[in-house]
Amino acid sequence: MSSDVSTPAVIIKAEGVTKRFGSVVAVNRVDYELREYEVAGILGSNGAGKTSFFNLLTGYFIPDEGRILYQGQDVTRMTPQERVALGMMRTFQLTSTFDNLSVIDNLVLAFFRAHRKSSLWQLLTNTCKQHRKDEKILATLASFDLERVANREVSHLGLGEKRRMEIAMAILAEPKVLLLDEPLAGLAESEIKGVLDVLQRQVGRQTILIVEHKISHLEHFLQKLIVMHEGRIIAEGGYECLQSPEVRKSYWQIDEAAA
Numbered sequence: 001m002s003s004d005v006s007t008p009a010v011i012i013k014a015e016g017v018t019k020r021f022g023s024v025v026a027v028n029r030v031d032y033e034l035r036e037y038e039v040a041g042i043l044g045s046n047g048a049g050k051t052s053f054f055n056l057l058t059g060y061f062i063p064d065e066g067r068i069l070y071q072g073q074d075v076t077r078m079t080p081q082e083r084v085a086l087g088m089m090r091t092f093q094l095t096s097t098f099d100n101l102s103v104i105d106n107l108v109l110a111f112f113r114a115h116r117k118s119s120l121w122q123l124l125t126n127t128c129k130q131h132r133k134d135e136k137i138l139a140t141l142a143s144f145d146l147e148r149v150a151n152r153e154v155s156h157l158g159l160g161e162k163r164r165m166e167i168a169m170a171i172l173a174e175p176k177v178l179l180l181d182e183p184l185a186g187l188a189e190s191e192i193k194g195v196l197d198v199l200q201r202q203v204g205r206q207t208i209l210i211v212e213h214k215i216s217h218l219e220h221f222l223q224k225l226i227v228m229h230e231g232r233i234i235a236e237g238g239y240e241c242l243q244s245p246e247v248r249k250s251y252w253q254i255d256e257a258a259a
C-alpha cells in the first residue's frame with residue numbers, strides 16, 4: 001500500500017500471464033510481484049516454466065494472456081531492447097560477448113553500447129583502446145575480480161570468469177533490475193562462490209531476480225522465492241515455503257505416502 005512507507009514499491013508485476021506452446025501451457029495464469037531492491041528467486045524442476053516466465057518478463061516472449069507491468073507501465077508488448085532502456089537488464093547471453101576480444105574490451109563495448117556514446121563500429125575501430133583506462137571500467141574489473149584476466153581473450157576464459165564478465169557487462173548498463181537465468185549452471189564449486197560474491201555486492205544497488213533449478217547454493221542469498229510447477233506458482237515466500245506439501249511432492253519429489 002502506498003501509505004506504508006516501509007514497503008518498497010513494486011517494480012515488476014505479472015498479472016495472469018499465460019504462455020502456450022501448442023498444447024503445452026508453459027506458464028499458466030501467473031501473478032507475480034517483485035519489489036525494489038529485493039533479491040528474489042524462481043525455483044522449480046526442469047520443465048516447470050521458469051525460463052518461459054523469465055522470457056515473458058524480459059520480452060523474449062509475448063504472453064497469450066495477461067500483462068507485464070514495469071514501474072506501473074504496461075510493457076507486455078515491448079521488445080527486450082525497449083525494456084533494457086527502461087532499466088530491466090538480463091545478463092548478456094553467450095552470443096553477445098565478443099569471444100575474440102579481451103575481457104576489458106568487452107566491458108568497454110557493453111558500457112558504451114548501454115550509454116549510446118558511440119556506435120559499435122566506432123568503438124571497434126578506434127575508441128576501445130582509449131577507453132581501457134576509464135575509471136568506471138577499471139572499477140568494474142576490480143569489483144568483479146577480473147583484473148588478472150583483463151587482457152585475456154574471452155575464448156580463453158574459464159566458465160566462472162566468463163559468467164562474472166557477463167554479469168559485469170550487464171551491471172555496466174546500470175540497470176534497475178538484474179535478471180539472471182541459471183547464473184550458476186555448469187559452474188564448479190569454486191566458480192559458484194566467485195559468482196555469488198559478485199552478485200552479493202549488487203544487493204541494495206539493484207533489484208535482483210534469479211532463476212535456478214537448484215536451491216543448494218542460494219540458501220543464504222535469496223530473500224524471497226517462488227516455486228513453479230507445470231506453469232504455476234505452487235509456493236511463495238521465504239525458505240519455509242520449500243517445506244510445503246506440494247513443494248515436497250513436485251519439487252523435491254518426496255513421496256509422503258512411501259516415506
Ligand SMILES: Nc1ncnc2c1ncn2[C@@H]1O[C@H](COP(=O)(O)OP(=O)(O)O)[C@@H](O)[C@H]1O
Nearest residue numbers: 021024026044045046047048049050051052053
Ligand atoms: N520454445 C519452446 N517451444 C516449445 N515448447 C517450449 C519452448 N520453451 C519451453 N517449452 C516447453 O514449456 C515447458 C516449460 O519449459 P521451460 O520454461 O524451459 O521450463 P524450465 O525453465 O523451468 O525448465 C516445457 O514443457 C517445455 O518443453
Ligand SMILES: [Mg+2]
Nearest residue numbers: 047050051052
Ligand atoms: Mg530453464
